[in-house]
Structures are given as structure tokens and as C-alpha cells.
Amino acid sequence: MATMGRPRVSSQAVLEEAATELFLEQGYQATSIDDIASRAGVSRATFFNYFGGKADVLLVEIDRALDAFGQAVRATGDIAAAIVSVASSITRSDIPLLAQQADTMGATDDVTKALLERFSRLKDHVAGSVTEPVWQWAVAGAIAEGASRWATDRDGGSLLEAITDAVNQLPPEFTQKPDQ
Amino acid sequence: MATMGRPRVSSQAVLEEAATELFLEQGYQATSIDDIASRAGVSRATFFNYFGGKADVLLVEIDRALDAFGQAVRATGDIAAAIVSVASSITRSDIPLLAQQADTMGATDDVTKALLERFSRLKDHVAGSVTEPVWQWAVAGAIAEGASRWATDRDGGSLLEAITDAVNQLPPEFTQKPDQ
DNA sequence: AGACAAAATAGACTGAGTCTAAAAACTAAG
DNA sequence: CTTAGTTTTTAGACTCAGTCTATTTTGTCT
16 A cells, blocks of 8 residues: 655754754854755755744754643643653753754844744643643743753753752642642 | 924824724735735835834734833832732723734734733843742733733723732732842 | 935845645555 | 656745835924
8 A cells, every 4th residue: 555655855853953053153043944955955945844944943852842741741631740751851962952052053032932932832731731821821931941941051950850940939739630 | 403303104003003904804914014004104114113013013002011011110129019000000992902803803823922022021021020030930921811811801800900810829929029 | 595304215135934836756566 | 667656855936024225205403
């Protein structure tokens, strides 16, 4: 039945590498999608087969983590468990040049906007377990703050520790499982 | 000494009115900035003299409120007082067709993005009084949630009541003044 | 009348994002 | 080995946002 069709010529990883090179060379703003596609040896249209836009290239890992988090919350309904599950599988080596050198690249408010979108998605995922909207904001904010600190302060502990510390600044009932 | 230069031909209010008409007629997406400028009897370039983009037209009142809020926080350092000061001066008549009919206009995620930007600014303003970042997220989220509920549920109470209710779902120490 | 100031405008330009149709590259049969 | 089917890549056109520069308009002041 199969027939696989034309094999892929590129990948998210290849484009990510090309983009990161250019971001470090020229800065984020000065790099167009055409530039990235050229460097990756691929057409501009192909770039859009792999990414929705320029900022998405910088946030691949975040998106992967968000997807996993949403899936975990939907599966278990337990925020704390989902945090442990996702955060403990992420180490500093998973963010090669992303947030680490984000300012070196001249991260514009384009990136800031994209990050806010991710926060919004995070809050939606949190809503799968935390019913009260005001608490959703607080919990999502704590997670985002923990992750941000971890990414910024280079010599801190693990991501899980950072997020746990941040979430623990909230009242415990905010993150309790709805059932039981 | 003065010499005032050429008098203004348009205003935010005029452009806002023209834009709102078109949004209701054609929907938000289908309306270009050219359309708005034409309807207002002004050139496209002039539109950008009054607004930064299409979404900004929908959020004039929010921006005004945010500016006032930021000013109040900077002046007094008291979140609760700033909320009272700003929120009590805003009534339903101040949002003519904005959030009320936002879905009628087919509010895209363009508007959602713009709203997230506003939330980010709100959080920055909150930071003027709340030092702990995790609490900043919670407080800003509560304010946003209260305002959102007020704008959505038509027959509720005042904006101040809605925001106060939302903020009161947080521990009181989150919003206490830093000094004293 | 002439200098000055501020706003409006024309118009060009870059780049993002979308879309369509066609070409390319591979697999599985016949 | 040829053909049909499938998927990706690609070329290219198109709309629109946003920025920028230079020019024109319209007022006030001297």
C-alpha cells in the first residue's frame, strides 16, 4: 500500500542550525526568512513547510515542551505530575543557543510576542487541571517565571527545581488535583 | 512664539469610528488599513500617525486605562489604590463597540496577540509595586481576568467590583504595599 | 509677502505570509 | 522498464503590514 513519496530534503533541525548561525552573525532582525532558506540550501516556500515564522525557529524546544505538557495534563489531570514529567526530561543541552544567547542575537519584541503566545498556550494547558481562571493565571505565570529564571541564570539547578521553587510561592491549593 | 503648524485633519476618534463601521460591515480580517483610511477620508500614511496598527484601533480604551494605571502605580506605589482610581472611572459607555462585539467582528488572533501585549504591559506596571515576579504574574492575571469578565458578562456590576472580586481570590499579601 | 512649523501625503521599498500550479523524487506494481 | 500514485519541493505571484523619505499643504507669526 505504501509508496512514500519524495523524501524530505531538509528538516527543522537543519533550518534551525542555519537560522541560528545567521542570527549570531547578523542578528535576529537583520536576518530574513529568505536568508535562512538560502543558507539551508532550500527554497523560501520550504521554510514555511517546517516553521510558521521566524520566531518559531527560536522556540522549537519550548513548543515541544508545551505539547508534552498539554498532553500530560490532559492524560493525568495533575499539574504537579505533568510538571515533573516534562521538566525533568529537559536539560541545558536541549537549548543549544536559544534563550541562552537570545539577547546576543538582538531578540526583538517579535520574539517577545512569540513568547507571550507560548504563555497563552501554557495557560490553556493549565486550564485542563486548574478550573478557576484567576488561579490559572497564577500557576501559568509561576511556571513561566521558573522556566525563565532557569534559562537566564546559567549556574542554577535543574529546570524542575526552578519551576518547583516558583510554583511553591503560590498557595498549595492552587495546584491541587481537582478530584480527590 | 508659537506658530502651530498645519491643523489636524483627523483624530483617533474619527479613525476609530471609521474602522468600527468597517469591522462590523466586513469583519476585522477583511478590513485593511487602506480601507480604514479611505473611509475616514485620509491617506494611509496618516493612519499611522494616529495608530501603530489595525489592532490598536480596537484597544484605545485599554491603552488609555493602562497608561493611567501605570502612572498611578508609579505615583503611589499602591496597587489597590491604583486599581480603584483607574477602574472606577471606566463605565460600559467607554467601550462603545470594542470587546462587546469583538466576536461579531471576527476578532482574529491578531487581536489576541495585541491583548497579550497589553497583559505584558499590565504586568510591567504591577512590577512597580509588587516585587516578587511570581506574584506579579498572579496579580496581573487577576486584574486581566476581572476586566475580561466585566467586558464579557454584560449585566454584571462595575469594573471595579469585577477586578476586586478577582484579586481577592489571591492571598492578601500579594497586593500589599511594600512599605509599611 | 515671507519665514516658519506641523501635519498630510505620495510613493517607494522590504519583508511576512498565503496560495496555486507545476516539477521533482521516490515506491510499488504491472 | 514503464507507469501510476504519493509526497515534497519549488517557482512565482499576490496581498498586506510597516517603515521611510521627500514633498506638499495649511496654518500662524513677524
